[in-house]
Amino acid sequence: MSVKNTFLGNQPKSIGMAGKPITMSKLRQIIRMLHQGRSQKSIHLSTRVSINTIKAYRRKLKKSGKPIDYFLSQDELSLSKFFSSGDPAYKDIRYEQMKELLPSLSQELGKKGVTKGLLWQEYIEGHPDGYKYSQFCFHLRRYMRQKHPNLPLDHLPADKLYIDYAGATLPYIDAETGEVINCQVFVACLPYSDYCFAMAVPSQTTDDFIFALKCCLEHLGGVPKALVPDNLKAAVVQTNRYEPKINRVLEDFANHYGTVVVPARPRKPQDKALVENQVKLIYQRAYARMRNQQYFSLQELNNALISYIGKHNQTRMQKRDYCRTEQFVSKEKPLLSPLPDQPFEIKYYRNYTVAQNGHVLMGIDQRHYSVPFEYIGQKAQLIYTDTIVNIFVQSKLVATHRRNKTSGYTTNKDHLCSQHQHYRSRSTDNYLKKASMCPELERMMEVMISKKQYPEQLFRSFDGLLNLMRSYPKEHFETAIRMAIEAEQYNYTFVQNVLRNKTYINSSPPPQTPLPQHENTRGKSYYN
Incomplete structure (x- = not known):
């Protein structure tokens, strides 16, 4: 149909x-x-x-x-x-004269600022007995219609969705600052039923465009076979009559919703005449009625706009015995493809080099994300959404992280080399577990932990003590640790000096000689 x-x-x-x-x-x-x-x-x-x-x-x-x-x-x-x-008009000598001028006149009319009135003035200066303005316009218009004939377009239900922005903006007043904020108006229509959708958005950026398009498909309750946008910067990166370069985000959106993007030809408004006509109708049926109203938020503005668009869709069409809503609900909506189960998230693409520390810096958040250490120095592509960061090297997914929008580091310990993994896994429990084979060292570490030293310095001391335990005989090391505990010297340097200077050889206490017996010796009874 x-x-x-x-x-x-x-x-x-x-x-x-x-x-x-x-x-x-x-x-x-x-x-x-x-x-x-x-x-x-x-x-x-x-x-x-x-x-x-x-x-x-x-x-x-x-x-x-x-x-x-x-x-x-x-x-x-x-x-x-x-x-x-x-027609006697075409036997007139004036027509023969103008007939030769028609190709150049139609060409001139396409130039910026050139009007039919200006062309007629130049024509009458060279042909004082020529046509008056109305006949001049009639013959020029007829020639241009013959040169550019119209083709009747047959539209199938649920086939295309035409997309554009209205030229005029709609304002609302910021309730806190009193500033007047002008909003862009996104407009879309299904050509078969001429059913219209419109909403105000802050700008024509890609984020706002995708959000409005997402709201439009949710309002329709389904997805058409093709999206036909104008050559907007948010939709088309590079215009071309035959193979336009589509915005990567819009391509991802179309793939997610199971549809295709077929932009209108550049400078060919007839390709989307219906949505252009919808813009004119919105000016009459929404803008005109909203002109004397004040709105204090974007939500209020959209509520009013959607209400007027709903009335427009329910208005009986000329030369039709139905309205747009009736035609859409009965003939078109059942044929739309279903919406996907998961909501669409915009993907952003950035290229970086993996730093020497095994991380990639995502500039927008000033956040560093880790990748496996073997990719250090290679080119990486970040594809991120509002919640997820995926990192690819040579088209291979090598890392996935939850997005954190604060500056700092997000590190997966499995991405680090063995030395770095050891460094990252340090804790007092791990050190006590390693020292358990030497009870004296374990007791010394417990005392050092109780003193609540700065963790980095404490861990360095533990690493030094463990290294001494591996470097010296067990009995010598245990003796040195006992000497440190008896002297209350709970540090790496004291133990190292004992072992290096072999102080542990003379570590046995000197023999105690009894005091000589003499009469000046006081017994314990003296102090009672």
Whole structure:
């Protein structure tokens, strides 16, 4: 089922011998009556065509040398060519002069700032006896229509969605600052039913365009087979008549919703005439009614706009016995493809080099994300959404992270080399577990932890002590640790000096010699 929106020029429906139009059906009646032998007066009384015209027809028939019934079997085009005496306007010398100018005039009219009035003034200066303005415009317009004929477009239900922005903006007032904020108006329509959708958005950026398009498809409750945007920067990166370069985000959107993008040809408004017409109707049926109202948020503005668009869609169409909403709901909505289960998230694409520390810096958030250490120094592509960051190297997905919009580092420990993994995994529990094979060292570490030193310095001391344990014989190391505990020197340097200077050799306590017996010795009873 299809509808036609534009029409070709009509074929001639009437013809006259003296400038007065006569319909083809009446002309056939006159020929039939002449064939029957009726008088000119009776034909005049029956058809109300002047006797002079009937005489002219009779003379022309006799002059042809063909029987009258021959003409009754001819089609309308053949009769028109035979009986037409031609338009006298095209035999005028003025037309012959203008005919030579028509190609250049139509070319000039396409230039910026050139109007028909300006062209006529230049024409009349060179041809003072030429056509007046109305006839000049008539012949120029007729020539341009012949040069650029219209083609009737047949639209199928649920086939295309035309997309554009209205030229005029809609304002709202910021309730806090009192600033007047002008919003762009996104407009879309389904050509089969002429069903319209419109909403105000802050700008024509890609984010706002995709958001409006997403709201539009959710409002329609389905997806058409093709999206036909104008050559907007948010939709088309590079215009081309045959293969336009589509915005990567819009391509992702179309793939997510299971549709395709077919932009209108550049500078060809007839490709999207319906949405252009919808913009004009929105000016009349929404803008005009909203002009004296004040709105204090984007939401208020959109509520009013959507309300007026709803009334527009429910208005009975001219020369139709239905409204746009009825046609859409009954004929088009059931044929739309279903919406996807998951909402669409915009993907952004950035190229970076993996830094020496095994991270990629995403500039927009000043956040570093880790990749496996073997990719250090290679080119990486970040594809990120509002929630996820995917990192690709040579088209291979090597890392996925949750997006964090604050500056800093997001590191997956599995991405680090063994030395860095050890460094990242340090903790007091891990060190105590490693020291458990030497109870004296474990006891010393517990005392050091209780002193609440700065973790980085504490871990360095633990690394030094563990290194000494691996470097010296067990009995010597245990003796050095006992000496440090007895001296309350809970640090790496003391233990190192004991081992390096071999102080542990003389570590046995000196023998105690008893005091000599003499009479000055005081017993314990003295202190009682």
